[in-house]
Amino acid sequence: MQSVRRRGAARGAVLAWLVHEEGVRLDGDRLVALYAELGEAGAEAVICRAMEDLATALTDLQRLAVARDLAPMPGRARALAQIAGDVGMDSLCRVALDAAECAGRGDVPALAAVLARLVRIGDRSLTAVWDLQDRD
Secondary structure, rough: OOEEEEEEEEEHOEEEEEEEOOOOOOOOHHHHHHHHHHHHHHHHHHHHHHHHHHHHHHHHHHHHHOOOOOHHHOOOOOHHHHHHOOOOEEEHHHHHHHHHHHHHHHOHHHHHOOOOOOHHHHHHHHHHHHHHHHHH
Protein backbone atom coordinates (compact mmCIF):
# COMPACT_ATOMS: atom_id res chain seq x y z
CA MET A 1 0.00 0.00 0.00
CA GLN A 2 1.02 3.55 -0.39
CA SER A 3 -0.01 6.73 1.26
CA VAL A 4 0.44 10.33 0.27
CA ARG A 5 1.92 13.04 2.41
CA ARG A 6 1.21 16.58 1.36
CA ARG A 7 3.04 19.69 2.36
CA GLY A 8 2.25 23.25 1.42
CA ALA A 9 4.80 25.14 -0.66
CA ALA A 10 5.32 28.71 -1.77
CA ARG A 11 2.54 30.39 -3.77
CA GLY A 12 -0.08 27.85 -2.76
CA ALA A 13 1.47 24.92 -4.59
CA VAL A 14 1.16 21.56 -2.90
CA LEU A 15 3.87 18.94 -3.08
CA ALA A 16 3.06 15.28 -2.61
CA TRP A 17 5.39 12.46 -1.55
CA LEU A 18 4.37 8.89 -2.14
CA VAL A 19 5.28 6.63 0.73
CA HIS A 20 5.46 3.00 -0.34
CA GLU A 21 4.48 0.54 2.36
CA GLU A 22 4.15 -2.65 0.35
CA GLY A 23 4.66 -5.89 2.21
CA VAL A 24 6.45 -8.93 0.86
CA ARG A 25 5.25 -12.48 0.63
CA LEU A 26 7.47 -15.39 1.54
CA ASP A 27 6.51 -18.99 0.90
CA GLY A 28 7.18 -20.50 4.31
CA ASP A 29 6.40 -23.97 2.97
CA ARG A 30 9.24 -23.63 0.46
CA LEU A 31 11.67 -22.66 3.21
CA VAL A 32 10.50 -25.56 5.40
CA ALA A 33 10.97 -27.92 2.44
CA LEU A 34 14.51 -26.65 1.94
CA TYR A 35 15.34 -27.33 5.58
CA ALA A 36 13.72 -30.77 5.44
CA GLU A 37 15.52 -31.69 2.22
CA LEU A 38 18.97 -30.25 2.96
CA GLY A 39 19.14 -30.11 6.73
CA GLU A 40 19.81 -26.96 8.69
CA ALA A 41 23.38 -26.35 7.54
CA GLY A 42 22.62 -27.16 3.91
CA ALA A 43 19.51 -25.01 3.77
CA GLU A 44 21.27 -22.08 5.40
CA ALA A 45 24.12 -22.39 2.90
CA VAL A 46 21.67 -22.42 -0.02
CA ILE A 47 19.72 -19.46 1.37
CA CYS A 48 22.87 -17.44 2.05
CA ARG A 49 24.15 -18.12 -1.47
CA ALA A 50 20.76 -17.20 -2.93
CA MET A 51 20.72 -13.95 -0.98
CA GLU A 52 24.18 -13.05 -2.28
CA ASP A 53 23.10 -13.90 -5.83
CA LEU A 54 19.91 -11.85 -5.46
CA ALA A 55 21.81 -8.82 -4.18
CA THR A 56 24.25 -9.12 -7.08
CA ALA A 57 21.43 -9.49 -9.61
CA LEU A 58 19.64 -6.42 -8.24
CA THR A 59 22.85 -4.41 -8.50
CA ASP A 60 23.44 -5.68 -12.04
CA LEU A 61 19.93 -4.70 -13.12
CA GLN A 62 20.34 -1.21 -11.69
CA ARG A 63 23.72 -0.83 -13.44
CA LEU A 64 22.25 -2.00 -16.75
CA ALA A 65 19.34 0.41 -16.39
CA VAL A 66 21.64 3.37 -15.75
CA ALA A 67 23.66 2.38 -18.83
CA ARG A 68 20.39 1.93 -20.79
CA ASP A 69 21.60 -1.52 -21.79
CA LEU A 70 18.25 -3.27 -22.07
CA ALA A 71 19.33 -6.32 -24.07
CA PRO A 72 20.69 -8.41 -21.15
CA MET A 73 18.04 -7.25 -18.68
CA PRO A 74 15.23 -9.74 -19.44
CA GLY A 75 17.53 -12.72 -18.95
CA ARG A 76 19.08 -11.28 -15.80
CA ALA A 77 15.65 -10.45 -14.35
CA ARG A 78 14.35 -13.96 -15.14
CA ALA A 79 17.43 -15.45 -13.43
CA LEU A 80 16.69 -13.30 -10.39
CA ALA A 81 13.08 -14.53 -10.46
CA GLN A 82 14.23 -18.15 -10.57
CA ILE A 83 16.52 -17.71 -7.56
CA ALA A 84 13.82 -15.85 -5.64
CA GLY A 85 11.29 -18.55 -6.41
CA ASP A 86 13.68 -21.29 -5.33
CA VAL A 87 13.88 -19.83 -1.82
CA GLY A 88 10.22 -18.86 -1.49
CA MET A 89 10.42 -15.12 -2.20
CA ASP A 90 7.15 -14.98 -4.11
CA SER A 91 6.79 -11.19 -4.26
CA LEU A 92 10.33 -10.71 -5.49
CA CYS A 93 9.89 -13.45 -8.09
CA ARG A 94 6.73 -11.85 -9.46
CA VAL A 95 8.21 -8.34 -9.67
CA ALA A 96 11.41 -9.64 -11.31
CA LEU A 97 9.26 -11.25 -14.02
CA ASP A 98 7.49 -7.90 -14.49
CA ALA A 99 10.90 -6.26 -14.94
CA ALA A 100 11.88 -8.87 -17.53
CA GLU A 101 8.67 -8.17 -19.44
CA CYS A 102 9.19 -4.39 -19.42
CA ALA A 103 12.83 -4.70 -20.49
CA GLY A 104 11.91 -7.16 -23.23
CA ARG A 105 9.35 -4.71 -24.62
CA GLY A 106 11.82 -1.82 -24.36
CA ASP A 107 9.33 0.10 -22.20
CA VAL A 108 11.82 2.34 -20.39
CA PRO A 109 9.33 4.36 -18.27
CA ALA A 110 7.59 1.20 -17.04
CA LEU A 111 10.94 -0.48 -16.48
CA ALA A 112 12.13 2.42 -14.31
CA ALA A 113 9.03 2.12 -12.12
CA VAL A 114 9.24 -1.67 -11.89
CA LEU A 115 12.97 -1.57 -11.08
CA ALA A 116 12.31 0.88 -8.25
CA ARG A 117 9.68 -1.52 -6.94
CA LEU A 118 12.03 -4.49 -7.46
CA VAL A 119 14.69 -2.85 -5.31
CA ARG A 120 12.18 -2.06 -2.55
CA ILE A 121 10.76 -5.59 -2.59
CA GLY A 122 14.26 -7.07 -2.82
CA ASP A 123 15.45 -5.17 0.23
CA ARG A 124 12.37 -6.15 2.22
CA SER A 125 12.53 -9.78 1.08
CA LEU A 126 16.18 -10.14 2.05
CA THR A 127 15.44 -8.58 5.43
CA ALA A 128 12.43 -10.87 5.95
CA VAL A 129 14.50 -13.98 5.27
CA TRP A 130 17.27 -12.84 7.61
CA ASP A 131 14.64 -12.15 10.28
CA LEU A 132 13.23 -15.66 9.84
CA GLN A 133 16.68 -17.18 10.18
CA ASP A 134 17.40 -15.13 13.30
CA ARG A 135 14.30 -16.60 15.02
CA ASP A 136 15.79 -20.09 14.94
